Structures are given as C-alpha cells and as structure tokens.
Amino acid sequence: MARMKFLCDADRCIECQACVTACKNEHEVPWGINRRRVVTINDGLPGERSVSMACMHCTDAPCAAVCPVACFYTTDDGVVLHNKDTCIGCGYCSYACPFGAPQYPQTANFGTRGKMDKCTYCSGGPEPDMSQAEYVKYGSNRLAEGKLPLCAEMCSTKALLAGDGDIIADIYRERVVTRGYGSGAWGWRTAYGETVTV
Amino acid sequence: MTIFSRLLTALSLVLALSLIAPAASAQVNPTESSVNEDALFQALGTSPVAGRVTIPDANAGYLIKPENKSWAALQGQTLHTLSIVAVVGMIAILALFYLIRGKIRIDSGWSGRKILRFNAIERFAHWTLATTFIILALTGLNLIIGKSVILPLFGEAAFGTLSTWGKIAHNYLAWPFMAALVMIVLLWIIHNVPNKVDLEWIKQGGGLLKKGVHPPARKFNAGQKLIFWSVVLGGAALSYTGIMLLFPAEAGTAADWQFYQTIHALVAAALSAIVIAHIYIGSVGMEGAFDAMGSGEVDENWAKEHHALWVEEVKATQDRNTKQVATPAE
Numbered sequence: 001m002a003r004m005k006f007l008c009d010a011d012r013c014i015e016c017q018a019c020v021t022a023c024k025n026e027h028e029v030p031w032g033i034n035r036r037r038v039v040t041i042n043d044g045l046p047g048e049r050s051v052s053m054a055c056m057h058c059t060d061a062p063c064a065a066v067c068p069v070a071c072f073y074t075t076d077d078g079v080v081l082h083n084k085d086t087c088i089g090c091g092y093c094s095y096a097c098p099f100g101a102p103q104y105p106q107t108a109n110f111g112t113r114g115k116m117d118k119c120t121y122c123s124g125g126p127e128p129d130m131s132q133a134e135y136v137k138y139g140s141n142r143l144a145e146g147k148l149p150l151c152a153e154m155c156s157t158k159a160l161l162a163g164d165g166d167i168i169a170d171i172y173r174e175r176v177v178t179r180g181y182g183s184g185a186w187g188w189r190t191a192y193g194e195t196v197t198v
Numbered sequence: 199m200t201i202f203s204r205l206l207t208a209l210s211l212v213l214a215l216s217l218i219a220p221a222a223s224a225q226v227n228p229t230e231s232s233v234n235e236d237a238l239f240q241a242l243g244t245s246p247v248a249g250r251v252t253i254p255d256a257n258a259g260y261l262i263k264p265e266n267k268s269w270a271a272l273q274g275q276t277l278h279t280l281s282i283v284a285v286v287g288m289i290a291i292l293a294l295f296y297l298i299r300g301k302i303r304i305d306s307g308w309s310g311r312k313i314l315r316f317n318a319i320e321r322f323a324h325w326t327l328a329t330t331f332i333i334l335a336l337t338g339l340n341l342i343i344g345k346s347v348i349l350p351l352f353g354e355a356a357f358g359t360l361s362t363w364g365k366i367a368h369n370y371l372a373w374p375f376m377a378a379l380v381m382i383v384l385l386w387i388i389h390n391v392p393n394k395v396d397l398e399w400i401k402q403g404g405g406l407l408k409k410g411v412h413p414p415a416r417k418f419n420a421g422q423k424l425i426f427w428s429v430v431l432g433g434a435a436l437s438y439t440g441i442m443l444l445f446p447a448e449a450g451t452a453a454d455w456q457f458y459q460t461i462h463a464l465v466a467a468a469l470s471a472i473v474i475a476h477i478y479i480g481s482v483g484m485e486g487a488f489d490a491m492g493s494g495e496v497d498e499n500w501a502k503e504h505h506a507l508w509v510e511e512v513k514a515t516q517d518r519n520t521k522q523v524a525t526p527a528e
Contacts, residue, residue, distance in 0.1 A: 034255075039249040039250070042233050042249070043249060048233075065275070067345070068345060069357060069361045086355070088361050088365050095456055095459070097266060099261075099262060110445070112365070186262070187261075190264045190267070
C-alpha cells in the first residue's frame with residue numbers, strides 16, 4: 001500500500017493560488033472555509049518562498065489524539081479522514097493541528113462550531129465511495145476513481161506533489177540535486193517525524 | 199606546487215575583491231538563498247513559522263506550529279490518564295475506607311429531636327451547585343475519557359449523539375453553576391474562616407479514623423471548610439478558564455487557549471475527586487449526615503457529636519429568643 005503524502009516544493013511555488021481554487025471548486029467547499037491555502041514567507045524580501053499547505057495527513061495525527069469522540073481514522077493509504085456524523089465541533093483538533101487544517105463552517109453561541117471540515121486528500125469520508133452522501137459532506141472522492149488530489153494534479157509549476165511518500169520524496173530529491181538548492185520538504189518533520197534528506 | 203600557488207593567488211584575489219567591494223558580496227541570489235525549513239526551525243525555536251496569506255483569517259498565516267503537538271500529547275495522553283487516576287483512585291480509597299471503618303454511626307443513637315441545620319435558601323444553593331456540578335463533571339469527563347470508556351460500550355453513533363448533547367449541557371449549565379457558586383460564597387464564607395477549633399479537629403483526624411472520637415466543631419468542621427474552599431477556589435478557577443474556553447476568540451492566542459484548557463482539565467479532575475469524597479461522607483459514609491441537606495433538619499445527637507459548638511450556639515440563640523417571647527411587653 002502506498003503511504004500518501006503532500007510535498008510542496010517552495011522553490012517552484014509561484015503563489016498562483018490555483019491549488020486553493022481547484023480544491024474549492026472540486027469539493028464545493030463553502031464560503032469561509034479553506035481546505036488549502038498558500039502562505040508566503042519572507043514576503044517581499046530576498047529569499048521569499050510560498051508554501052501551499054493543507055492537512056498533511058500526519059503519522060500519529062495529533063488531531064486524532066485529542067478528538068474527544070474519536071471521529072478520526074487513517075485509511076490504508078495513510079490518509080487521515082474523519083466522520084462528520086460523530087464530530088461535535090468542539091474545536092480541539094484545530095488547537096492540536098500544527099498546520100491549521102481543521103476548518104469550521106459556522107460559529108454559534110459560546111464558541112461552538114459546526115462540523116469540522118478539512119482536506120480529505122480527495123478521498124471522501126466513511127460513506128460509500130463516490131456516493132451522494134459522501135459528496136455532500138466531504139466532496140468528491142478522486143482517490144476511489146484512481147486519481148490523485150486535484151490541487152497537486154493541476155499545479156502549473158508542479159510545485160505541489162501528491163502521491164506515495166517515497167516516490168514524491170525521490171522526485172524532490174532529484175530536483176534539489178539537479179538545481180543545487182532546496183528549501184526543504186515543508187512540514188514533513190512535524191507531520192512524519194522525518195524530512196527529505198538530500 | 200604550481201596548482202597550489204595558483205589556488206592561493208586566486209583565493210587572495212577573491213578575498214581582496216570582497217574587501218574592496220562589499221556591495222558586490224551583499225548582492226544575494228534570491229533563487230539560491232531561499233528560506234530553509236531546517237534553518238528556520240533552528241532560528242525560531244518553538245515559535246510557529248508564519249507568513250502572509252491572501253485570506254482574511256489572520257490565523258491562516260501560521261504555516262507550521264510544531265508546539266501544538268505538545269498540547270495534543272498532553273491532552274490526549276497525560277490528562278486522559280490523570281483524570282482516570284483521580285476518579286478511580288478516589289473511589290478505590292473510599293471503598294477501602296468503607297471496608298475498614300464502615301459507616302460512621304451516631305454513637306448515642308437517634309434522639310428523635312431535630313435541629314434546623316440548613317434553611318431552604320442554603321439547600322437550594324447547594325443542590326443547584328451539586329446538580330450542575332455533577333452534570334458538568336460527567337459531561338466534562340466524557341470529553342476526556344469517554345472515547346475509551348463509553349465509546350466501546352455504545353458504539354460511535356450513540357456516543358457521538360451523547361457527546362453532542364453533553365457539550366451543549368456543559369456550555370449552558372456552566373452559568374447556573376457559577377450563580378450557585380456565588381450564592382454559597384455569600385451564604386457560608388462567614389462560617390468557613392479557619393480558626394483554632396480547626397487545629398484541634400485536624401489533630402484528632404476529625405474522628406474519622408477512630409470510633410467514638412468526636413472533636414468539637416462549629417457549623418462547619420475543618421474537613422467541611424476544606425471542601426468549601428476547594429469548591430470555591432476550584433470552582434472559580436473552572437469558571438474563569440471555562441469562560442475563556444467558551445469565548446476562544448477573546449481568550450487570546452491558541453497557546454493561551456491550550457493553557458486554559460489544561461488548567462480546566464486538571465482542576466476538574468482534582469475537584470471531581472474531592473467531591474466524590476464529599477458525596478460519600480454525606481450519604482452512605484455517615485449515618486444522619488444526609489438529613490442536613492435532605493430535609494435540612496438533623497438529629498440532635500448527630501449534631502452534638504459532630505458539631506458540638508454549633509449546637510451550643512443554636513441552643514443559646516433559642517434560649518434568648520424564648521426568653522424574649524416569655525417576657526411581657528409591658
């Protein structure tokens with residue numbers, strides 16, 4: 001089985017926000033929710049880099065550790081998904097996540113929130129694959145169709161890579177060796193406990 | 199040798215050039231000298247990696263917050279274990295106490311005469327505080343240990359529904375809890391100021407461990423004062439941190455919220471354990487004790503044994519009142 005991961009090659013990202021738009025459109029993500037976002041470090045300074053960030057589908061996901069109702073589960077592909085029917089909108093996962101992935105569609109009295117929403121690695125939720133119920137709650141299930149996440153698939157500079165962790169790490173490693181520099185596999189150390197060494 | 203000397207001249211040339219023209223060396227290639235994640239982590243320590251985003255939510259600008267994982271471990275493991283230990287530990291201690299000491303009886307038996315110990319307002323405040331606390335404690339405990347205790351029993355769907363209602367109850371019942379907490383402070387703080395009588399009570403272990411030992415006490419003995427101050431101070435801490443958790447936007451940063459959550463869980467575990475002991479001694483643990491909060495009237499013999507000085511005070515007041523009534527107005 002593949003161990004699915006994201007890798008953003010910040011030396012290639014041009015901050016075009018196409019990944020953000022693709023994600024929003026593909027899953028009909030409601031207004032105010034960003035499953036993916038682009039953060040620009042050193043904005044306007046030498047060495048400026050942009051990183052596209054979403055749920056990293058961590059190994060030993062901290063969101064799952066704090067969830068009071070244990071609504072998170074990891075698929076055979078290493079994708080961290082959650083069950084919106086069980087979610088109580090407590091917000092604990094958003095405080096545990098190092099990447100700001102969990103999003104909430106609404107805020108109500110006393111800081112309560114709607115059901116949490118986050119990147120599904122384009123692989124839906126616990127409902128039957130490609131069902132209407134799954135689409136309404138989690139968006140489309142591209143993985144079940146044999147496709148990779150749309151954000152990475154349509155990245156114009158191929159900065160955002162999605163796929164098996166070993167394969168995308170190899171691609172990145174090769175790029176770094178060829179061009180002679182690389183700002184690192186952003187978030188990997190935090191999400192997977194190890195980074196891509198060149 | 200020739201190669202070595204050539205290298206040396208080249209090196210000195212480079213050195214000289216860099217000294218002569220510092221402007222040239224300051225020019226950086228923006229493509230090659232990019233910000234590196236490893237270097238950034240080393241420079242930042244535990245601070246989050248942040249940048250600019252195009253969306254209005256400023257929090258989205260945080261790219262990586264590695265320190266969130268330490269709170270996750272604290273909440274997911276440490277607090278989980280501590281809460282179980284606090285509650286189960288206290289129940290075990292009380293079970294052991296019951297097995298050794300048994301129910302604390304009224305040594306001189308029931309007298310049949312009653313003394314009013316807590317009036318209707320006091321009982322109302324107590325039971326409002328008690329019922330809200332029990333629901334808050336159970337729903338709170340559910341958030342910490344429910345997934346390892348209730349989830350395997352009821353299944354995910356039922357547990358999710360239960361937890362949703364539990365969360366709503368927790369959020370709304372916090373307010374009557376706080377109101378009742380203010381009431382008991384106003385009603386009982388005067389009786390709970392520590393004094394010399396308490397020292398003697400503590401010295402004799404409150405008569406808890408030996409049969410027939412009854413150190414004197416006024417309306418509240420040292421043990422009850424300890425409960426009172428635990429509830430008042432613990433309740434105040436829970437109220438303050440709880441309000442911060444209820445209004446996360448006003449609480450400050452995410453790190454502040456995590457701090458409040460940790461304090462909230464720790465105080466809740468400690469206070470739950472203390473209250474379990476309080477419930478025990480006020481019900482199955484001691485004969486005649488429940489009446490104080492049940493009907494409000496306690497048996498005179500129970501009162502004499504556990505609150506001798508308070509009984510004297512009550513009698514003295516009663517005597518004064520009857521004298522005043524007996525004396526003709528003219």
